[in-house]
Amino acid sequence: xxxxxxxxxxxxxxxxxxxxxxxxxxxxxxxxxxxxxxxxxxxxxxxxxxxxxxxxxxxxxxxxxxxxxxxxxxxxxxxxxxxxxxxxxxxxxxxxxxxxxxxxxxxxxxxxxxxxxxxxxxxxxxxxxxxxxxxxxxxxxxxxxxxxxxxxxxxxxxxxxxxxxxxxxxxxxxxxxxxxxxxxxxxxxxxxxxxxxxxxxxxxxxxxxxxxxxxxxxxxxxxxxxxxxxxxxxxxxxxxxxxxxxxxxxxxxxxxxxxxxxxxxxxxxxxxxxxxxxxxxxxxxxxxxxxxxxxxxxxxxxxxxxxxxxxxxxxxxxxxxxxxxxxxxxxxxxxxxxxxxxxxxxxxxxxxxxxxxxxxxxxxxxxxxxxxxxxxxxxxxxxxxxxxxxxxxxxxxxxxxxxxxxxxxxxxxxxxxxxxxxxxxxxxxxxxxxxxxxxxxxxxxxxxxxxxxxxxxxxxxxxxxxxxxxxxxxxxxxxxxxxxxxxxxxxxxxxxxxxxxxxxxxxxxxxxxxxxxxxxxxxxxxxxxxxxxxxxxxxxxxxxxxxxxxxxxxxxxxxxxxxxxxxxxxxxxxxxxxxxxxxxxxxxxxxxxxxxxxxxxxxxxxxxxxxxxxxxxxxxxxxxxxxxxxxxx
Amino acid sequence: xxxxxxxxxxxxxxxxxxxxxxxxxxxxxxxxxxxxxxxxxxxxxxxxxxxxxxxxxxxxxxxxxxxxxxxxxxxxxxxxxxxxxxxxxxxxxxxxxxxxxxxxxxxxxxxxxxxxxxxxxxxxxxxxxxxxxxxxxxxxxxxxxxxxxxxxxxxxxxxxxxxxxxxxxxxxxxxxxxxxxxxxxxxxxxxxxxxxxxxxxxxxxxxxxxxxxxxxxxxxxxxxxxxxxxxxx
Ligand code: SF4
Numbered sequence: 001x002x003x004x005x006x007x008x009x010x011x012x013x014x015x016x017x018x019x020x021x022x023x024x025x026x027x028x029x030x031x032x033x034x035x036x037x038x039x040x041x042x043x044x045x046x047x048x049x050x051x052x053x054x055x056x057x058x059x060x061x062x063x064x065x066x067x068x069x070x071x072x073x074x075x076x077x078x079x080x081x082x083x084x085x086x087x088x089x090x091x092x093x094x095x096x097x098x099x100x101x102x103x104x105x106x107x108x109x110x111x112x113x114x115x116x117x118x119x120x121x122x123x124x125x126x127x128x129x130x131x132x133x134x135x136x137x138x139x140x141x142x143x144x145x146x147x148x149x150x151x152x153x154x155x156x157x158x159x160x161x162x163x164x165x166x167x168x169x170x171x172x173x174x175x176x177x178x179x180x181x182x183x184x185x186x187x188x189x190x191x192x193x194x195x196x197x198x199x200x201x202x203x204x205x206x207x208x209x210x211x212x213x214x215x216x217x218x219x220x221x222x223x224x225x226x227x228x229x230x231x232x233x234x235x236x237x238x239x240x241x242x243x244x245x246x247x248x249x250x251x252x253x254x255x256x257x258x259x260x261x262x263x264x265x266x267x268x269x270x271x272x273x274x275x276x277x278x279x280x281x282x283x284x285x286x287x288x289x290x291x292x293x294x295x296x297x298x299x300x301x302x303x304x305x306x307x308x309x310x311x312x313x314x315x316x317x318x319x320x321x322x323x324x325x326x327x328x329x330x331x332x333x334x335x336x337x338x339x340x341x342x343x344x345x346x347x348x349x350x351x352x353x354x355x356x357x358x359x360x361x362x363x364x365x366x367x368x369x370x371x372x373x374x375x376x377x378x379x380x381x382x383x384x385x386x387x388x389x390x391x392x393x394x395x396x397x398x399x400x401x402x403x404x405x406x407x408x409x410x411x412x413x414x415x416x417x418x419x420x421x422x423x424x425x426x427x428x429x430x431x432x433x434x435x436x437x438x439x440x441x442x443x444x445x446x447x448x449x450x451x452x453x454x455x456x457x458x459x460x461x462x463x464x465x466x467x468x469x470x471x472x473x474x475x476x477x478x479x480x481x482x483x484x485x486x487x488x489x490x491x492x493x494x495x496x497x498x499x500x501x502x503x504x505x506x507x508x509x510x511x512x513x514x515x516x517x518x519x520x521x522x523x524x525x526x527x528x529x530x531x532x533x534x535x536x537x538x539x540x541x542x543x544x545x546x547x548x549x550x551x552x553x554x555x556x557x558x559x560x561x562x563x564x565x566x567x568x569x570x571x572x573x574x575x576x577x578x579x580x581x582x583x584x585x586x587x588x589x590x591x592x593x594x595x596x597x598x599x600x601x602x603x604x605x606x607x608x609x610x611x612x613x614x615x616x617x618x619x620x621x622x623x624x625x626x627x628x629x630x631x632x633x
Numbered sequence: 634x635x636x637x638x639x640x641x642x643x644x645x646x647x648x649x650x651x652x653x654x655x656x657x658x659x660x661x662x663x664x665x666x667x668x669x670x671x672x673x674x675x676x677x678x679x680x681x682x683x684x685x686x687x688x689x690x691x692x693x694x695x696x697x698x699x700x701x702x703x704x705x706x707x708x709x710x711x712x713x714x715x716x717x718x719x720x721x722x723x724x725x726x727x728x729x730x731x732x733x734x735x736x737x738x739x740x741x742x743x744x745x746x747x748x749x750x751x752x753x754x755x756x757x758x759x760x761x762x763x764x765x766x767x768x769x770x771x772x773x774x775x776x777x778x779x780x781x782x783x784x785x786x787x788x789x790x791x792x793x794x795x796x797x798x799x800x801x802x803x804x805x806x807x808x809x810x811x812x813x814x815x816x817x818x819x820x821x822x823x824x825x826x827x828x829x830x831x832x833x834x835x836x837x838x839x840x841x842x843x844x845x846x847x848x849x850x851x852x853x854x855x856x857x858x859x860x861x862x863x864x865x866x
Contacts, residue, residue: 023808027846030690035648041720270660272653324664324718356663 018121020111028102036273037065038099040091040113043270044322046082047114054086054198058112058122058159061130062137063549065093069269070277072331073128073165073186079265080187087194090114090122094137095144097546097553103144110145119145123197125159126190127178129167132526133519133549135174138163139541142177149538151179151225156207160197164190168222169253169300170479170586173526173533175224180211183589184220184253184300185286187263192218215247220254222589223247229531229585235572237530237583251589253300257627259286260311266318270325279327279360280319282312284344288333289614289628291621292390293401293605294429296478297333299598300591302621303628309340313347320357327358336365336373337615345373365404370412375419384423385416391432392442398608399434401601406446413450417457422464424450430497430514431475431489434606440497443470443512444504451509469511472498474520478527479586480593482601487577488524491517518556522548524574530585536568594622636700636708637737637865638728643692643850646722651686657723658683658698665714670701684737685819685854688826692850694726695745697737697865731866740865742857743798744819746827749810749848753841758805764838765802776833793833796825798862810848819854 029035050056059077061068068074074091081089090112095103103110109118119125125147127138139149142161148154151161163174164182171181182189193214200210215223226247232238242249256262268280287304288297307315316328328348330338338344348359359377364370364387374385389409390402397404413424428443447470454466474494477483489497494517505512526533539562540548547553563570578584580599587595597620604611611619618626642649649657659679662669671677680701687693712725719725755761773792780789798816805811817825827849835842856863 023846026690026848029648030845034650035689036650036653039645039648041645041722043720272649272657274652274656324660326663 018118019116020108020118022116024106024108025111025116028099028106028108031102032098033096034273036271037093037096038113040116042272043324044267045114045269046078046088048082048088050088050115050117052086053088055088055124055194055201056122057081057087057089057124057126057194058092058119059089060092060094060119060125060127060138060141062094062127062134062141063131063547064096066271066273066275068093069271070275071128071130072281072283073130075265075268075281076263077126077128077186077190078269079267080190080263081194083263084191084194086198087191088114090117092119092125092141092145094134094141094547100140100144100546110141120147120158122159123201124194125161127161127163127165129163129165129174131549132167132173132523133554135526135537136541136545136548138174139177139538140546143541150176152176154179154207156205160207160210162193166297166300167527169296169589169591170527170529171222171224171589172229172531172585173529173537175531176534176538179207179223179225180214181222181224182220182254183222183251184591185256186254187256189218189220189254193221212244212247219252222251224531227588235569237585239583240588249588253589253591255592256286257305259283259305259307264307264311264315266315267322268319268325270323277329278325279329280316280323280325281329281331282316282319283307284312284330284332284335284338284341286332289337290334290403291401291601291611291614291619293399293482293601294390294432294475294478296481299480299593299621301333302592303623303626304337304615305627306339309344309347312344313351316348317351320352320355326356327360328352329360329362331362334365335361336370341373345377349377384425385421386425386427387412388427389446390427390429391435391439392428392444392446393439395608396432396435396439396442398610399605400429400432401605401610403610403613406449409446410449410453413453417454417463418461420463422454422462422466424468426450426468426470428470428472429475430472431494431520433483433486434608435489435497437497437500440500441504443472443501446470447505447510447512448507451507466509467511468509469513470501470505472501472512472514474515474517476520476524476527479584480589480591480598482598482605484528484584484598485578485580485582485602487575488521489517490571490575491521494520516551516554519548519551519554521570521574522556522559525570528573528585530573532568533573535566536562539566592621592623597622634702634705635731635733636702636706636711636728637731638698638700638712638725639865640696640698640723640725641694642687642696642723643694644722646720647687647690647692650689651683654683654686657719661715661718662700665718667700667711667714668702668704668706670703682737685741687851690849691827692848695851695853697741697854699731699737737865739821740856741820741854742818742822743855743862744817744851745853745855746815746817747803747850747852748813748815748827748831749806749850750813750831751810751843751846752835753843755811755840758802758811761805761811761840762802764840765800767838768800768834771837774833774837776829778829793825793830796823797830800830814852 061074078089081087092112111118142149147158160179162180163178164186168181168183211223214221215226226243229240230238285306287301289304292298391397447468450468477486498514501512540559543558545558670680672680682699684697708728712728716724773794775790775792777788778791779786796818801814803812803814828847831847856865
């Protein structure tokens with residue numbers, strides 16, 4: 001090769017046909033448990049001729065196929081990109097452990113479902129970050145695709161690796177692996193990015209130049225390699241600084257103002273295998289006004305923006321036609337809040353009556369309005385009902401600003417029993433700020449109250465087989481919530497509280513289950529982590545961590561060993577109460593609500609003071625030029 | 634009205650499980666508005682049955698399904714409408730009206746397969762044919778089959794020669810796979826899986842076949858009426 005000058009960018013001639021060996025693929029598919037996870041070919045899959053494409057995007061949900069395919073965001077982005085004739089989007093999921101073993105044995109580089117082409121031949125590889133415990137899967141996917149894990153080790157011959165989604169609001173724990181983060185809603189910015197990428201590709205793509213340009217010019221982009229951080233002696237962050245000039249100090253999130261004119265999918269891929277969410281998903285609105293203080297989504301997706309009934313009806317018709325699904329799930333953060341819910345549901349029921357298409361609501365509020373609607377849409381199937389009081393006592397529900405009380409529960413459950421439901425699920429969190437043993441025992445009290453409500457009915461009015469399940473997760477204080485300064489309960493404390501409830505529940509009609517506190521501890525470390533946590537994720541992956549969100553695969557010992565080897569103190573990240581003055585690792589991102597507002601909410605929380613739903617009047621969360629002002633105030 | 638339907642399952646869709654196929658047909662029927670009969674009961678499901686489902690990973694040109702309809706419909710029209718909604722690889726090739734009678738599974742007695750594999754010892758078609766001549770001279774070949782006895786599985790020796798109708802060598806394809814067509818017994822009265830046959834050939838003739846990469850396609854299934862081999866009616 002001596003003396004030969006290579007063109008500046010070989011990647012411009014990136015192999016168009018790097019299809020993996022189909023016999024090798026056959027050989028391994030014969031050996032895995034669920035081969036249809038890896039074959040694609042579903043109804044509404046899009047496959048394009050690579051010769052006619054400018055930019056090819058591989059989209060990855062870093063979990064197993066049936067989980068990823070149940071995620072609405074994937075369907076949005078997939079159709080958004082494929083809607084553009086010159087771009088394509090293909091899918092890649094985390095191969096399940098049996099498949100990983102086979103593809104490593106046969107040395108087959110990870111491939112996309114659509115063209116069965118190697119992921120490393122794509123222009124962009126994008127991950128959606130929905131859950132911190134999927135981060136080791138990201139490293140595994142990169143490794144299986146034969147793509148270097150670290151951003152600095154990837155030159156122009158490899159895809160640009162990007163990431164977005166709710167967990168990108170604290171991008172720092174992944175800073176070494178990801179070239180560029182998208183902060184906020186992706187519909188507009190993804191296409192903008194691809195356009196700029198295409199422009200660079202035509203001129204001879206240089207990764208560093210591209211990254212600099214988008215960091216300088218585009219809102220909602222964060223390129224971690226253009227910034228650095230130094231630390232105080234106590235381990236907290238001293239300051240963040242830019243490594244080049246003219247790049248923003250604060251990264252503003254992207255948000256779409258008008259949901260009606262925004263791209264919305266009219267098709268969804270219909271998987272062959274059973275998935276977690278086997279139906280049409282239709283987004284009614286974005287944002288939430290309740291202001292629950294533990295909820296990150298409720299803060300970062302503000303303000304509320306709705307789609308119109310007309311637009312939704314138009315989409316529903318197209319989605320039913322293109323998928324053949326028989327159920328439409330109205331999915332949003334708190335779907336019952338949709339201002340035209342009654343009109344929408346009755347229009348949907350009218351329209352699809354003869355097609356037998358049903359409607360379902362994934363989240364319910366504890367009020368009779370919700371049950372009324374439910375009664376209408378679930379005429380036959382009286383399956384279980386789920387409510388989320390979140391905390392066992394009224395005092396603690398006020399602390400977290402969950403605006404429901406025991407009366408609401410009594411009314412809603414009583415109404416549900418009257419209408420024929422008999423199985424109730426109650427969701428709680430343990431480890432909430434200011435929580436005492438008494439609050440925790442309230443979980444048992446509420447579960448027993450529900451039981452009594454059922455059996456206090458006259459025998460002839462008790463329908464079905466009664467069961468109440470109280471389910472508790474271990475609270476993880478998340479960035480950009482009023483509780484972001486709060487330390488998490490220790491694992492021992494969680495166990496103490498779990499045992500309190502467990503001991504008290506002795507009734508075969510009442511069951512109690514809970515999440516593994518060790519998983520929540522690791523989740524807190526990563527979710528609240530800074531740049532130093534990237535080493536921990538890498539080490540845990542090297543030691544064999546995969547699918548940490550799956551209890552059968554979560555290996556706590558690996559994480560403990562990795563922390564010990566790297567001298568990382570998990571409690572520094574998870575359990576320590578932070579000062580309001582501390583530089584938090586994610587402070588450089590502006591999600592909308594201001595820090596001042598989060599502090600005032602935290603202060604009110606500790607005093608047990610509640611804050612009203614901001615549709616009843618702005619509560620001053622700090623969003624400039626809020627889209628809701630004209631609508632509700 | 635009962636429609637007997639013959640369809641294909643080829644390409645990557647050979648990896649769909651029986652359950653996946655049931656889901657696919659259920660959705661397709663409702664999508665194109667076929668007047669299919671539903672079972673009674675609390676959880677009604679559409680009435681159709683797939684005969685003799687294939688093991689995962691086997692292609693087929695001859696899958697059969699009986700579908701019960703509430704109204705009469707022209708069979709050709711049925712096939713056309715369903716085919717428009719089915720994915721590439723799964724297509725109805727013929728369909729006709731039939732009477733309620735013996736179940737598909739109980740009728741099927743023979744399968745005709747195309748089997749492809751590579752060997753390390755013989756990459757010449759002629760050599761392979763010579764080896765097969767040796768096979769033809771064998772009067773009995775025993776293989777071990779697992780048989781369920783209550784909860785435990787016990788090994789059982791079975792002579793497979795009576796389960797073989799014929800074996801015909803077809804040559805080598807462009808990727809170096811030997812192609813063999815074979816008629817094998819299928820069903821409750823005797824069953825030989827193609828992979829069992831290939832395993833036995835490999836062992837008896839010492840060909841060093843790559844048993845991890847045996848590609849199987851079912852070409853047809855046939856009924857046995859008092860010793861007469863027939864198409865399914
Ligand atoms: S600015 Fe006011 S109305 Fe808008 S989201 Fe914040 S609190 Fe609600």
